[in-house]
Amino acid sequence: MENPGLFPGRITPDNISKAGSKARNPLIAQNLREFPVAPNIDAGEGVKMMFSEMAAAQLYPPQYRQSTEAAIESVTVTLLNLERPSIWDEVSDWIDREGSIQNAKLCEIAKIDTLRASKMLGVWREQGLLVPLPNRAKRNMAYTKPTRSGPAQSDLLSTLEENNGPRSK
Numbered sequence: 444m445e446n447p448g449l450f451p452g453r454i455t456p457d458n459i460s461k462a463g464s465k466a467r468n469p470l471i472a473q474n475l476r477e478f479p480v481a482p483n484i485d486a487g488e489g490v491k492m493m494f495s496e497m498a499a500a501q502l503y504p505p506q507y508r509q510s511t512e513a514a515i516e517s518v519t520v521t522l523l524n525l526e527r528p529s530i531w532d533e534v535s536d537w538i539d540r541e542g543s544i545q546n547a548k549l550c551e552i553a554k555i556d557t558l559r560a561s562k563m564l565g566v567w568r569e570q571g572l573l574v575p576l577p578n579r580a581k582r583n584m585a586y587t588k589p590t591r592s593g594p595a596q597s598d599l600l601s602t603l604e605e606n607n608g609p610r611s612k
Contacts, residue, residue, distance in 0.1 A: 445519045456507040460494045503527050543576055543585040
């Protein structure tokens with residue numbers, strides 16, 4: 444969906460999920476709320492609702508782009524009807540490509556705080572999905588997948604579903 448004009452105020456594609464939206468024309472927005480069935484009860488409700496509904500459906504979040512190079516400046520929002528991979532799927536892929544993962548990278552991938560990332564890494568370590576790299580200080584710990592033979596993958600999948608791990612496919 445493309446809308447003419449640019450983001451108002453300090454809203455950007457990077458912060459719109461937290462900032463919500465701001466009416467470009469407050470007079471129109473105020474009058475819309477006077478309808479018998481108001482399209483939006485609160486200003487900014489639509490943006491927050493899109494992010495919330497997409498997350499609840501385990502889909503990718505709305506993607507916003509601002510076009511300033513075109514003849515008519517505009518904001519485009521794209522809603523992808525694609526299921527998001529689980530956090531474990533993304534971590535597993537990262538380890539396959541890079542060899543190991545640290546807490547900070549998990550925070551970036553999963554968009555979570557460091558405490559939650561530490562707990563997730565701990566759960567995956569307890570389940571045997573990850574092992575710490577040797578000779579690393581606790582503050583600089585990194586994890587990789589074990590190379591030894593361990594529990595069967597099918598046994599791990601049922602346990603992981605209970606702990607926000609990978610979904611069986």
